[in-house]
Amino acid sequence: MLVLALDTATPTLVVGLARWAPGSGAEVLAERAVASGNRHAELLTPTIRAVLADAGHSMGDLDAVVTGLGPGPFTGLRVGVVTAAAVADARGLPVVGVCSLDAIGSGARTVVTDARRKELYWATYAADDRRTTGPAVDRPEDVVRTPPLVGDAVAGSQRLGVPVTAAEVTTAGLLRAAAPQLGAPATAGPLEPLYLRRPDAVPPALRKAVSQP
Amino acid sequence: MADQPLVLGFETSCDETGVGLVRGQTLLSDALATSMAEHERFGGVVPEIASRAHLEAMVPTVHRALSEAGVTAGDVDAIAVTSGPGLTGALLVGVAAAKAYALALDVPLYGVNHLAAHVAVDELEHGRLAEPTIAMLVSGGHSSLLLVPDLTRDVQPLGQTIDDAAGEAFDKVARVLGLPFPGGPPIDRAAREGDPASIAFPRGLTGPRDAFYDFSFSGLKTAVARWVEARERAGEPVPVADVAAAFQEAVVDVLTAKAVRACRDHGVDHLVIGGGVAANSRLRALAAERCAAAGIVLRTPSPRLCTDNGAMVAALGSRLVEAGVAPSAVDLGADSSLPIDVVSR
Numbered sequence: 174m175l176v177l178a179l180d181t182a183t184p185t186l187v188v189g190l191a192r193w194a195p196g197s198g199a200e201v202l203a204e205r206a207v208a209s210g211n212r213h214a215e216l217l218t219p220t221i222r223a224v225l226a227d228a229g230h231s232m233g234d235l236d237a238v239v240t241g242l243g244p245g246p247f248t249g250l251r252v253g254v255v256t257a258a259a260v261a262d263a264r265g266l267p268v269v270g271v272c273s274l275d276a277i278g279s280g281a282r283t284v285v286t287d288a289r290r291k292e293l294y295w296a297t298y299a300a301d302d303r304r305t306t307g308p309a310v311d312r313p314e315d316v317v318r319t320p321p322l323v324g325d326a327v328a329g330s331q332r333l334g335v336p337v338t339a340a341e342v343t344t345a346g347l348l349r350a351a352a353p354q355l356g357a358p359a360t361a362g363p364l365e366p367l368y369l370r371r372p373d374a375v376p377p378a379l380r381k382a383v384s385q386p
Numbered sequence: 387m388a389d390q391p392l393v394l395g396f397e398t399s400c401d402e403t404g405v406g407l408v409r410g411q412t413l414l415s416d417a418l419a420t421s422m423a424e425h426e427r428f429g430g431v432v433p434e435i436a437s438r439a440h441l442e443a444m445v446p447t448v449h450r451a452l453s454e455a456g457v458t459a460g461d462v463d464a465i466a467v468t469s470g471p472g473l474t475g476a477l478l479v480g481v482a483a484a485k486a487y488a489l490a491l492d493v494p495l496y497g498v499n500h501l502a503a504h505v506a507v508d509e510l511e512h513g514r515l516a517e518p519t520i521a522m523l524v525s526g527g528h529s530s531l532l533l534v535p536d537l538t539r540d541v542q543p544l545g546q547t548i549d550d551a552a553g554e555a556f557d558k559v560a561r562v563l564g565l566p567f568p569g570g571p572p573i574d575r576a577a578r579e580g581d582p583a584s585i586a587f588p589r590g591l592t593g594p595r596d597a598f599y600d601f602s603f604s605g606l607k608t609a610v611a612r613w614v615e616a617r618e619r620a621g622e623p624v625p626v627a628d629v630a631a632a633f634q635e636a637v638v639d640v641l642t643a644k645a646v647r648a649c650r651d652h653g654v655d656h657l658v659i660g661g662g663v664a665a666n667s668r669l670r671a672l673a674a675e676r677c678a679a680a681g682i683v684l685r686t687p688s689p690r691l692c693t694d695n696g697a698m699v700a701a702l703g704s705r706l707v708e709a710g711v712a713p714s715a716v717d718l719g720a721d722s723s724l725p726i727d728v729v730s731r
């Protein structure tokens with residue numbers, strides 16, 4: 174089946190098109206990684222269009238959609254999730270969401286990405302790519318460090334004080350993480366972003382006097 | 387009618403997830419999900435809560451709009467979406483969804499101005515607007531007076547609030563009076579039992595030297611709070627109905643006076659009032675009275691269409707398609723402070 178994969182959980186927007194079959198894994202036909210920063214909403218659909226053109230395919234050829242569910246900065250993350258949901262809905266396709274950290278690197282590792290506020294998103298993995306801890310959001314001192322450390326090299330190295338090897342979400346990684354659900358789309362869970370944090374919202378204090386006696 | 391374009395509209399600028407369908411100027415469906423109840427205890431809309439709710443509600447709301455209209459996604463000819471002004475994170479959910487549906491359905495996309503959409507929605511009930519028209523938009527997020535020579539290309543700002551939006555003043559005064567959020571409907575109800583002349587609250591920006599088309603509600607809100615506090619300090623009961631009526635009268639007196647004056651000054655004999663505050667019964671009554679006296683034709687959408695919804699966006703999108711306005715570029719984004727004179731982008 175032909176699968177459109179996308180992820181907006183990090184500053185790098187990733188879109189790929191892959192041929193996938195149960196058992197035989199994914200063959201990536203086209204992929205684009207765009208250093209989009211906070212412009213995911215502007216650049217995502219043009220990038221999807223470009224990736225389809227790169228591979229000589231059109232929307233009508235798609236059989237499934239895969240999206241990263243984060244964790245990641247909320248506003249950009251939602252752009253990817255709602256785009257995947259809308260494309261799949263419009264074309265009547267199954268859609269599968271995966272943890273974005275699962276799609277970074279491979280083998281035994283700790284994946285870290287920038288969670289802002291001096292914290293990191295992180296997860297650890299066994300040699301067979303099974304997630305063993307996380308995803309979680311924590312202060313650097315609370316991150317379990319199973320070597321090698323991969324992911325956001327700048328934020329990771331800075332906050333952990335040890336080198337983190339740069340690695341990003343890839344189409345192959347998204348497909349690998351989605352494989353169990355792609356094989357049985359009926360088992361795919363709801364597309365809920367991995368926010369890991371509650372919304373910032375403080376109930377206002379009881380009415381304050383506007384004037385003093 | 388079937389040869390007119392079927393337009394799907396998305397609205398997510400604040401706390402309402404709106405998806406509507408129109409064909410030409412005919413309203414087919416108007417599906418709405420709201421996160422209002424989740425904001426209630428905060429006394430105002432919490433952007434992150436609204437954004438999360440938009441994402442959750444998006445696809446189900448599209449489905450409701452399509453099924454209410456008895457059409458399928460494949461029948462859609464064009465898509466319109468509010469691209470501003472509004473809360474950035476909230477806007478982006480709608481913009482991204484609309485872009486994805488447009489891409490997947492291979493139809494043109496129009497990123498439109500929320501305020502112009504509030505004007506356009508009236509056409510679904512009352513037919514083509516007379517142009518030029520004066521439009522007054524009053525809600526929890528905006529208070530604007532506009533001159534509209536051409537709704538698809540030429541919308542000119544005459545004035546706006548310099549502090550609180552009109553709806554915000556209702557919310558804050560409701561809080562002072564111990565009434566629920568949002569404050570518009572409970573104040574409207576309470577005011578029916580009260581005497582609007584019982585307390586003389588100030589009319590903001592109505593002095594001879596003030597910018598006549600601008601609004602100010604902050605001073606009024608403070609005056610109400612002071613008045614209530616003075617009562618409380620004196621150990622006297624607060625006459626909630628009278629305060630609500632007097633406050634509401636001060637707001638609608640200013641709004642209608644400025645709208646009528648804008649019509650007169652510009653030689654325009656049509657006025658449209660939209661936005662959530664346009665659902666206020668006293669505003670509708672006083673506007674009708676003053677417009678009749680001034681020979682102005684007043685148009686107000688039914689209360690259901692005054693508040694934010696997807697049909698208003700579809701209505702404006704339909705006008706843009708008909709007028710041959712170019713669709714938006716593929717890199718359309720959201721602009722939280724989109725200027726009112728940008729009708730589409």
Ligand SMILES: [Zn+2]
Pocket residue numbers: 500504525527661662693694
């Ligand atoms: Zn509005």
